[in-house]
Amino acid sequence: MNYELFIRSSSQEVDFALLKDGRLIELHKEEEGNNFNVGDIFLAKIRKTVPGLNAAFVNVGYEKDGFLHYHDLGPKITSSLKFVKGVSTGKIKDFSLKDFPLEKEIDKHGNIVDAIKSNQSILVQVVKEPISTKGPRLSSELSLAGRYIVLVPFSDRVSVSQKIESAEEKSRLKRLITSIKPKGFGVIIRTVAEGKKVAELDKDLANLMDRWTAMCKKLRRAHLPSKVLSELSRGTSLVRDMLNDDFTAIYIDDESLYLQIKDYVQQVAPHKENIVKFYDSNVPLFEKFGIERQIKTSFGKTVSGSKGSYLVIEHTEAMHVIDVNSGNRSNKQKTQEGTALEVNLLAATEVARQLRLRDMGGIIVVDFIDMTDPAHRKQLYQHLRDEMKDDRAKHKILPPSKFGLIQITRQRVRPEVFIKTREENPSVSGDGEIEAPIVLINKINDDVKRLLKKNYTKLTLNTHPFIAAFLTKGFPSVRTKWFLEHKKWVKIQPRDAYTYLEYHFYDKNGNMIK
Numbered sequence: 001m002n003y004e005l006f007i008r009s010s011s012q013e014v015d016f017a018l019l020k021d022g023r024l025i026e027l028h029k030e031e032e033g034n035n036f037n038v039g040d041i042f043l044a045k046i047r048k049t050v051p052g053l054n055a056a057f058v059n060v061g062y063e064k065d066g067f068l069h070y071h072d073l074g075p076k077i078t079s080s081l082k083f084v085k086g087v088s089t090g091k092i093k094d095f096s097l098k099d100f101p102l103e104k105e106i107d108k109h110g111n112i113v114d115a116i117k118s119n120q121s122i123l124v125q126v127v128k129e130p131i132s133t134k135g136p137r138l139s140s141e142l143s144l145a146g147r148y149i150v151l152v153p154f155s156d157r158v159s160v161s162q163k164i165e166s167a168e169e170k171s172r173l174k175r176l177i178t179s180i181k182p183k184g185f186g187v188i189i190r191t192v193a194e195g196k197k198v199a200e201l202d203k204d205l206a207n208l209m210d211r212w213t214a215m216c217k218k219l220r221r222a223h224l225p226s227k228v229l230s231e232l233s234r235g236t237s238l239v240r241d242m243l244n245d246d247f248t249a250i251y252i253d254d255e256s257l258y259l260q261i262k263d264y265v266q267q268v269a270p271h272k273e274n275i276v277k278f279y280d281s282n283v284p285l286f287e288k289f290g291i292e293r294q295i296k297t298s299f300g301k302t303v304s305g306s307k308g309s310y311l312v313i314e315h316t317e318a319m320h321v322i323d324v325n326s327g328n329r330s331n332k333q334k335t336q337e338g339t340a341l342e343v344n345l346l347a348a349t350e351v352a353r354q355l356r357l358r359d360m361g362g363i364i365v366v367d368f369i370d371m372t373d374p375a376h377r378k379q380l381y382q383h384l385r386d387e388m389k390d391d392r393a394k395h396k397i398l399p400p401s402k403f404g405l406i407q408i409t410r411q412r413v414r415p416e417v418f419i420k421t422r423e424e425n426p427s428v429s430g431d432g433e434i435e436a437p438i439v440l441i442n443k444i445n446d447d448v449k450r451l452l453k454k455n456y457t458k459l460t461l462n463t464h465p466f467i468a469a470f471l472t473k474g475f476p477s478v479r480t481k482w483f484l485e486h487k488k489w490v491k492i493q494p495r496d497a498y499t500y501l502e503y504h505f506y507d508k509n510g511n512m513i514k
Helices: 077-089 167-182 199-219 234-242 256-268 270-275 291-298 337-360 374-387 439-453 465-472 477-485
Strands: 003-009 015-020 023-033 041-050 055-059 065-067 120-129 137-139 148-153 156-158 187-189 226-229 249-251 276-278 302-304 310-315 319-325 360-369 395-397 407-411 457-463 489-492 504-508
Touching: 003 137, 003 234, 003 256, 015 234, 015 291, 023 291, 023 337, 041 199, 065 120, 077 120, 077 199, 137 310, 148 199, 156 167, 167 199, 199 226, 226 457, 234 249, 234 256, 249 256, 249 270, 256 276, 270 276, 291 302, 291 439, 310 337, 319 337, 337 360, 337 374, 337 407, 374 395, 374 407, 439 457, 439 465, 439 477, 439 504, 457 465, 465 477, 477 489
Parallel strands: 003 249, 065 137, 156 187, 249 276, 319 360, 457 489
Antiparallel strands: 003 015, 015 023, 041 055, 041 120, 041 226, 055 065, 120 137, 148 187, 302 310, 310 319, 360 407, 395 407, 457 504
């Protein structure tokens, strides 16, 4: 597997595109002035407690108050409140916590009114960005994420990522971290720490302790509410969370951002420094590497899959629904059951990509093509799980129901990515919107491949003059590429009477091919 990260900057926002083996799998946007990113820590003020919800509304400076549930207080909330008060008043000047006595943990089944009071100052962390009409979701159980470890103040627990399978390696890492971690701090060991030496872990720990100290220094003079610790930029955090030996390139078209990312990679993985490249060309970055084309064809209500199959994605207030369709495809399977399995496996791969690409969260219901064989349903379920194992968002997948439905819940921490792919109808008499032309070209490409594989000796394509010109002009033209690939020539006939998106294929006898 090869991963490539492309970072495009403009005056108002930065776009991040992550490609796996050339396929777009993640798309992020960081807008200027977004002060409520996941991971940001605020010194905030409790507006009011609501016993009926067992939660509190907290003023973090957003137009809507943040939501803090009792279960998100963390067992050490009393210690945290005491520390914040001590630092704010100047009584606590040592931020290392080595001499700070921890308070008794709160009851995990307790009530919000017994743990916090209105108008109290509290340290909270954003765990879900503001979405729609809701304010940010907050937690007072703080964590500072590094490259190899996560630092948890007011705790002494050391835990290891479940994705590290070797019991021996888990034991080694736990032993190492226990020997170097400071008193009063817990540590979560991340998956990428597997095989790392104590010097690398110690350096990461020291960086996180420096960030903690810098944050605490701000508390004394901070007004309420204010941000006291910012999560790394989206680009840096993506590199931090995902950088591994499979990463082959990081392209950035902004020089200052390039130097920032290069600096960070030099610190955390010096041997990968040369993969960070500054892109300086008149051709836009996303155009040069075909990302713009993938964005146009990957978003929208209907998404084409391989071999003629396609997905229909519907969004409602309560859930997302994905319908799997086989389309007018040709296949080598001899039975309907075999065809259904083949289409479903291909669709499952695309579903996993779409969830990650659009950052879809909440409840997702996928209507796969019905299969009667239990072994095939089990195979589909396992395949979907395998395809989603690299998804960083927490998720749960239920086995197929007897109706062929698979239910998925996926964590949503920021607004879903929405890209408008339909365009204004350019026709004089036309109204409304039409598909983007690049989507039409992809459809024609798929149809040509399908028909030429059916051994049509002569094929004629009738289409709008603009589309005909696009397919035949330049060298090599799209039509020339078809000939080189299939060794068959496709005649293209411009038709003035056709609408922009209309096209039809005809055989050697002049009969329209359905």
